[in-house]
Amino acid sequence: MRISASRLGSLLGDDRGDGPAYLWIADGIRAAVADGRVMHGMRLPGERELAPALAVSRTTIxxxxxxxxxxxxxxxKQGSGTTVVLPGGRPDEGDAEPLDDRPADPRLLNLVQAAPPATPGLQAAFETALEQLPRFTTGRGYYSLGIPELREAIAQRFVDRGVATSADQIVVTAGASSAVGIVLTALTAPRAAVVLESPGYPNTVQAVRGTGRRPVGVPVGDLAAHDEALARAKTCLVVLDFQNPTGGLADDEHRAQLARIWTRRGTTPIVDETLVETWLDDEPQVRPMAAHHPGAITIGSASKTHWGGMRLGWIRAPRHLVGALSAARRSFDLGSPVLEQLALDELLRTRPGLHPEMRRMLRGSRDRLWEFGIGCGWEATRPHGGLSIWWRLPRPRGAALATAAEREGLSMLPGAAFAVDGRGLDSFLRTPFTLRPEDIDRVLPALRAAAERAGLSG
Structure with missing residues (x-):
C-alpha cells in the first residue's frame, strides 16, 4: 500500500512553523503515523515525487x-523506497469489542469491534499534557471526581449543547461501563431491576450484572413496553443518540414522552450519550435528554470520538447526587490517570467531537458496507450516525453466518449477542464500519463467501 505525495501533503498541512523544513516533514509524518492516518507498512512517496508537492528540495526529503x-x-530498502513502520513492530489492535474473556484472534479479520482508531492529533494532545504534568506532580495525584480542568471542559460541552451545567456536576470515570457501575452502586439496591433496551450493547448488560443488579429487556423505542416495565423497576438505562446496535436516533417528541413517563413513575433514568457526537451526515437538531428531564443522569465516554485506549468517561448528574456518586466511585478506584485526563482536556478544548477526517473515513466505510448488504438482499435503516449497521436478514441465519464467517477468517457477532437475555435475534446482524475503507474492502470478499455459505447472499 502506498500513500501519494498529494495525500501526504494534505496530512502535513500548511503550518510549517519556524524550524527546518525537514523537521516539519518528519514530525508531521510521525504524528500521522501515531494517529493512524498513515499506517504501518505504507510506502512513502519517493523524494523526486514528494519534493515538488511540498515545494522543498529533494535533499530536504x-x-x-x-x-x-x-x-x-x-x-x-534499496529498490523498494521508504516504508512506514511502528516502533516495536506491527500495531496491536487489542481485544475485540464487545469484550469477552477470550483474546482476539490476530488471524481473523475483525468485524466485531465498533470502536474507531485514534483521532488525529492524539499524540500532540499527549505531548501538550506532558508539558502540563509538572503542575500536578507536586501533589499526590488522586482526583476522585476528576481534575478540575477536565470537569470544566466536559461541563462546557453540555453548555454548548444547550444544557446548563457546571463542573461540580461532573464525575470523571474510567469509561462509560465504569460510569454505569458507579451510578447503579450509588443509587440502587443490590438485585434491583434495571430496564434496558434490547437489542443493546453487551458490555452495558455485563456492567449491570457486574453490580449485582438484574437487567430487564424491553424492545428499543417501544414506549408502552418501557412504561410497563417501569411499573416494577425504578431505574432504566437508554441510548437515544445512534443507539448501539440499531443506530436509531430519538426525536424530541420521543424524548419528551420518555420524560413524562419517568416523572410519573418516579424513575431514576440513566442516559448513555457515548455516541452522541458520532453523527456522519448532518448534525442532529435534537435537545439532550437532560434538557427534557433535569433529573436524568447522563454518562459519556471518549472511546468513540477520541480513543478507547484513554479509558476515560464521565457522569453528569444533579448536584445533590454527586456526593453519593463520589463515594461509590471510591469503591471502584481512587481516580483516573492525570496524564490521560490532561490529554482529553486538550482534545475537548481544541477539537471536540469527531474529527472531520474521522467522520469522512466512517462515511466511506459505512457506504461500502451499505452497498454490500443491500446487494445481498439484507434490509436496514441507513444510519446517519453511530458506528454500525443493524441488518435484518432474509432468513433467521445470523448464527450460521457468524460461524461461516469464522471459517473464512472473519470475526463477527450474531444478533443474539445483543439481546439482553442472550437469546433470539437470529434474523439480525451488526456490521461495524469503524475499519478504514481500504480494510472494509479486504473484509468484503470473506463476508460475501460467508453469506453464500449461509444462504444469505441474495
Whole structure:
C-alpha cells in the first residue's frame, strides 16, 4: 500500500512553523503515523515525487526520511523506497469489542469491534499534557471526581449543547461501563431491576450484572413496553443518540414522552450519550435528554470520538447526587490517570467531537458496507450516525453466518449477542464500519463467501 505525495501533503498541512523544513516533514509524518492516518507498512512517496508537492528540495526529503528512520518510524530498502513502520513492530489492535474473556484472534479479520482508531492529533494532545504534568506532580495525584480542568471542559460541552451545567456536576470515570457501575452502586439496591433496551450493547448488560443488579429487556423505542416495565423497576438505562446496535436516533417528541413517563413513575433514568457526537451526515437538531428531564443522569465516554485506549468517561448528574456518586466511585478506584485526563482536556478544548477526517473515513466505510448488504438482499435503516449497521436478514441465519464467517477468517457477532437475555435475534446482524475503507474492502470478499455459505447472499 502506498500513500501519494498529494495525500501526504494534505496530512502535513500548511503550518510549517519556524524550524527546518525537514523537521516539519518528519514530525508531521510521525504524528500521522501515531494517529493512524498513515499506517504501518505504507510506502512513502519517493523524494523526486514528494519534493515538488511540498515545494522543498529533494535533499530536504532525504533528510526528513533519515530522521524518521533514526526514530524508528520508517525503514528504507534499496529498490523498494521508504516504508512506514511502528516502533516495536506491527500495531496491536487489542481485544475485540464487545469484550469477552477470550483474546482476539490476530488471524481473523475483525468485524466485531465498533470502536474507531485514534483521532488525529492524539499524540500532540499527549505531548501538550506532558508539558502540563509538572503542575500536578507536586501533589499526590488522586482526583476522585476528576481534575478540575477536565470537569470544566466536559461541563462546557453540555453548555454548548444547550444544557446548563457546571463542573461540580461532573464525575470523571474510567469509561462509560465504569460510569454505569458507579451510578447503579450509588443509587440502587443490590438485585434491583434495571430496564434496558434490547437489542443493546453487551458490555452495558455485563456492567449491570457486574453490580449485582438484574437487567430487564424491553424492545428499543417501544414506549408502552418501557412504561410497563417501569411499573416494577425504578431505574432504566437508554441510548437515544445512534443507539448501539440499531443506530436509531430519538426525536424530541420521543424524548419528551420518555420524560413524562419517568416523572410519573418516579424513575431514576440513566442516559448513555457515548455516541452522541458520532453523527456522519448532518448534525442532529435534537435537545439532550437532560434538557427534557433535569433529573436524568447522563454518562459519556471518549472511546468513540477520541480513543478507547484513554479509558476515560464521565457522569453528569444533579448536584445533590454527586456526593453519593463520589463515594461509590471510591469503591471502584481512587481516580483516573492525570496524564490521560490532561490529554482529553486538550482534545475537548481544541477539537471536540469527531474529527472531520474521522467522520469522512466512517462515511466511506459505512457506504461500502451499505452497498454490500443491500446487494445481498439484507434490509436496514441507513444510519446517519453511530458506528454500525443493524441488518435484518432474509432468513433467521445470523448464527450460521457468524460461524461461516469464522471459517473464512472473519470475526463477527450474531444478533443474539445483543439481546439482553442472550437469546433470539437470529434474523439480525451488526456490521461495524469503524475499519478504514481500504480494510472494509479486504473484509468484503470473506463476508460475501460467508453469506453464500449461509444462504444469505441474495
Amino acid at each position: 532525504t533528510k526528513a526520511y533519515s530522521v524518521l528512520t533514526e526514530r524508528g518510524y520508517a525503514q528504507a
